[in-house]
Amino acid sequence: MIDVSQKLEELTWVPRPKILALRRLGIETVEDLLTHFPRRHEDRTEFPRFPREESDVPVCLCGEVTKTSLRRFGGWKKIFEATLQESQANALSEPLVCRWFNLHYVQKMIGTGQRIVVFGKPRLRGKRICMDHPEFEVIENDEEISIHFRRIAPIYPATEGLSQRMLRSMVYRLLNEVADHPFKTLLPHALMNGEMTRATAIRAIHFPENWEQRDAAREHLVLSEFFAMQMLIASRRADASIRSGRAHCGSGALLDRILKSLPFELTGAQRKVIAEIRRDLATAHAMNRLLQGDVGSGKTVVAIAAMLLAVEAGYQTAFMAPTQILAEQHYDVLRRWLEPMGVRIALRTAARQEQSGPLPLFEREAQIPGSAPVSGASAVVSTARTSDAQRDREKSSSSRDATTHTRNAYAPQSEASFARDEAQIIVGTHALLYESVSFSNLGLAVIDEQHKFGVAERARLTAREPAPDVLVMTATPIPRTLTMTIYGDLDVSTIDEMPRNRGKIVTAVRDESKLSEVLIFLRGQLERGRQLYVIYPLIDESEKLDVKAAAAEYEVWQERLHPFRCELLHGRIPAPEKQQIMERFRRGDTSTLISTTVLEVGVDVPNASVMLIENAERFGLAQLHQLRGRIGRGEHKSYCILLTSPHAKEASAKLAVLERTSNGFEVAEADWELRGPGDLLGTAQSGLPALKIGNLKTDAHLMRRARTAAMSIFQADPRLESPENQRFRRLIVEKHGRTFSNVS
Ligand code: ADP
Numbered sequence: 001m002i003d004v005s006q007k008l009e010e011l012t013w014v015p016r017p018k019i020l021a022l023r024r025l026g027i028e029t030v031e032d033l034l035t036h037f038p039r040r041h042e043d044r045t046e047f048p049r050f051p052r053e054e055s056d057v058p059v060c061l062c063g064e065v066t067k068t069s070l071r072r073f074g075g076w077k078k079i080f081e082a083t084l085q086e087s088q089a090n091a092l093s094e095p096l097v098c099r100w101f102n103l104h105y106v107q108k109m110i111g112t113g114q115r116i117v118v119f120g121k122p123r124l125r126g127k128r129i130c131m132d133h134p135e136f137e138v139i140e141n142d143e144e145i146s147i148h149f150r151r152i153a154p155i156y157p158a159t160e161g162l163s164q165r166m167l168r169s170m171v172y173r174l175l176n177e178v179a180d181h182p183f184k185t186l187l188p189h190a191l192m193n194g195e196m197t198r199a200t201a202i203r204a205i206h207f208p209e210n211w212e213q214r215d216a217a218r219e220h221l222v223l224s225e226f227f228a229m230q231m232l233i234a235s236r237r238a239d240a241s242i243r244s245g246r247a248h249c250g251s252g253a254l255l256d257r258i259l260k261s262l263p264f265e266l267t268g269a270q271r272k273v274i275a276e277i278r279r280d281l282a283t284a285h286a287m288n289r290l291l292q293g294d295v296g297s298g299k300t301v302v303a304i305a306a307m308l309l310a311v312e313a314g315y316q317t318a319f320m321a322p323t324q325i326l327a328e329q330h331y332d333v334l335r336r337w338l339e340p341m342g343v344r345i346a347l348r349t350a351a352r353q354e355q356s357g358p359l360p361l362f363e364r365e366a367q368i369p370g371s372a373p374v375s376g377a378s379a380v381v382s383t384a385r386t387s388d389a390q391r392d393r394e395k396s397s398s399s400r401d402a403t404t405h406t407r408n409a410y411a412p413q414s415e416a417s418f419a420r421d422e423a424q425i426i427v428g429t430h431a432l433l434y435e436s437v438s439f440s441n442l443g444l445a446v447i448d449e450q451h452k453f454g455v456a457e458r459a460r461l462t463a464r465e466p467a468p469d470v471l472v473m474t475a476t477p478i479p480r481t482l483t484m485t486i487y488g489d490l491d492v493s494t495i496d497e498m499p500r501n502r503g504k505i506v507t508a509v510r511d512e513s514k515l516s517e518v519l520i521f522l523r524g525q526l527e528r529g530r531q532l533y534v535i536y537p538l539i540d541e542s543e544k545l546d547v548k549a550a551a552a553e554y555e556v557w558q559e560r561l562h563p564f565r566c567e568l569l570h571g572r573i574p575a576p577e578k579q580q581i582m583e584r585f586r587r588g589d590t591s592t593l594i595s596t597t598v599l600e601v602g603v604d605v606p607n608a609s610v611m612l613i614e615n616a617e618r619f620g621l622a623q624l625h626q627l628r629g630r631i632g633r634g635e636h637k638s639y640c641i642l643l644t645s646p647h648a649k650e651a652s653a654k655l656a657v658l659e660r661t662s663n664g665f666e667v668a669e670a671d672w673e674l675r676g677p678g679d680l681l682g683t684a685q686s687g688l689p690a691l692k693i694g695n696l697k698t699d700a701h702l703m704r705r706a707r708t709a710a711m712s713i714f715q716a717d718p719r720l721e722s723p724e725n726q727r728f729r730r731l732i733v734e735k736h737g738r739t740f741s742n743v744s
């Protein structure tokens with residue numbers, strides 16, 4: 001009898017070289033191999049007759065090799081052909097020709113007189129029915145027949161050095177030799193189906209007796225996998241709710257005043273999500289909420305509303321953005337809107353710290369000689385500026401020193417207060433994560449563009465006692481099933497409505513050869529006073545940036561758009577300079593910004609209504625949608641031109657999705673279809689285990705059931721203390737190396 005925890009290398013009958021091949025797949029134990037699930041099954045109970053016509057559905061056929069040949073073509077290339085005849089030597093049946101191009105090893109494996117099984121799509125080639133590159137297996141003896149044929153046979157994920165037959169034989173033998181009750185069934189009753197246990201399901205997924213049994217087994221295993229995942233998520237969530245929190249909600253008087261001063265009315269969706277957040281803030285238990293909304297849907301105002309409520313209750317708030325540019329932009333907006341009401345705001349980024357040294361925030365702020373609330377310039381930039389106009393503006397704007405500051409300051413109503421001069425809202429980048437000292441009284445943390453941060457970083461900001469409320473925001477819409485997993489431990493609020501005053505964005509895919517026409521159009525827009533973004537094809541800022549190439553790019557555009565002013569923006573430009581470039585663009589001094597994808601998130605300049613993206617086929621759909629979100633922010637009609645290279649016809653075809661829709665969720669679904677879940681799931685970011693059998697796309701209904709079951713277990717018993725829940729601890733503690741705070 002074999003125990004499932006046993007190492008495969010302890011079994012004498014497993015060939016040594018195979019041990020190594022298995023190890024490469026991460027398979028070490030008997031259990032690992034038994035849970036290396038088939039990727040599909042083949043119906044080999046009966047082999048169909050050889051086809052006479054081609055078809056798009058692959059078929060599984062069995063025949064005898066009557067002839068093989070090797071032919072050369074195009075110089076060094078070779079075709080190996082094997083002609084099969086139906087086994088029952090039916091004189092009338094057409095033979096089947098299987099062909100392999102440049103595959104040396106196939107010719108060594110197949111010889112005349114052998115019986116082989118092939119799987120592939122029959123194609124008509126001239127008068128012959130052919131199968132190109134079919135999967136195949138050679139039948140060696142009749143005992144093998146009972147394992148590999150005359151049944152529904154498992155087909156495993158392809159692997160180097162391990163044939164289907166090898167894997168299948170090993171699994172077959174293991175299943176016969178394992179002890180009686182090898183696996184614990186870790187599903188609650190609500191998810192069980194009849195008598196099926198994990199042991200029977202594993203047996204049946206490899207060697208099902210019929211298709212119903214295969215389906216039932218698969219459902220059981222997918223549910224188990226999803227349930228384990230949702231238990232982990234639910235436990236994270238329960239953890240957060242167990243930690244002591246506080247209510248962080250003021251009366252809303254300050255919020256009302258500021259909303260009245262805004263140049264626009266909130267949309268219904270914004271009101272709805274502010275109400276949801278407000279309810280969370282008002283309860284003592286810690287908020288963990290995701291705010292999703294398409295680019296431009298107005299998430300920042302919602303964040304500001306949340307922060308104001310907390311400020312009003314006497315707490316500090318943190319507003320964390322993924323890039324320097326964004327942090328500075330948020331800082332500007334906050335100062336423009338909130339400082340007149342006496343709210344104290346500070347900026348804290350890595351770049352700024354270098355400048356100012358480890359001074360307490362308020363002292364550093366007091367050093368800043370003036371602010372420019374009209375233009376929204378950041379403090380550092382305004383000190384650097386020297387133009388007369390600027391100096392005038394600085395003079396006329398109320399001089400802001402520590403005294404006026406205190407006088408105007410909004411007085412918190414709660415005793416849970418902190419130093420009078422300390423900032424109430426601290427805006428920053430990752431640097432905030434390492435600044436725990438600067439929060440004396442953190443009540444709410446807002447994380448913008450959450451997808452740029454990992455779960456660990458979020459935890460770092462929020463793992464303190466008492467727990468602050470947390471609002472994370474993302475403009476990357478993801479399919480709903482994924483929300484249940486990636487953001488499964490959060491409550492979700494969605495802004496599903498755009499502000500009304502938005503001009504439409506027209507998106508057009510154009511071939512590079514049309515550049516001269518495109519340029520005429522662009523100049524026309526610039527002449528009308530609009531501004532332009534040109535995104536050049538450096539996909540990732542971490543990709544090595546050739547500064548020369550960037551400069552050349554800039555020269556070319558400068559010439560093309562003369563006399564309109566261009567500036568270049570990329571990740572290697574030092575932060576203060578970057579900020580100045582953005583500021584000149586915001587003010588309209590520059591009409592065109594030539595940029596890498598540093599622009600991707602958040603940047604908001606309403607007059608910039610035209611965007612040209614070069615080599616657009618090199619970007620993913622979701623990323624293009626994000627980039628496109630930089631325009632269409634003012635009342636002007638906006639244009640996004642996706643320039644594609646003529647060599648990338650296929651990649652360019654997918655871009656049509658963007659011409660068709662400007663709805664981020666539709667783009668996300670399409671992107672998912674095209675790319676598969678791998679990229680989107682971002683397991684590293686979500687901190688969740690990879691899936692072995694479940695498919696997030698096609699098994700969405702099972703994910704919902706698993707989620708409901710896991711949530712209800714934790715709702716009734718947040719620390720898994722009851723005797724009947726003990727068995728589920730294993731799912732979380734052992735599988736995910738996670739411990740419970742109450743487990744010693
Ligand atoms: P995102 O959701 O992409 O972060 P922002 O919060 O940056 O979007 O908002 C985009 C622009 O829309 C900003 O200029 C903001 O001031 C403006 N805005 C936000 N809400 C409204 C509204 N209800 N009506 C009109 N404009 C709005």
Ligand code: MG
Nearest residue numbers: 299300448602
């Ligand atoms: Mg934003």
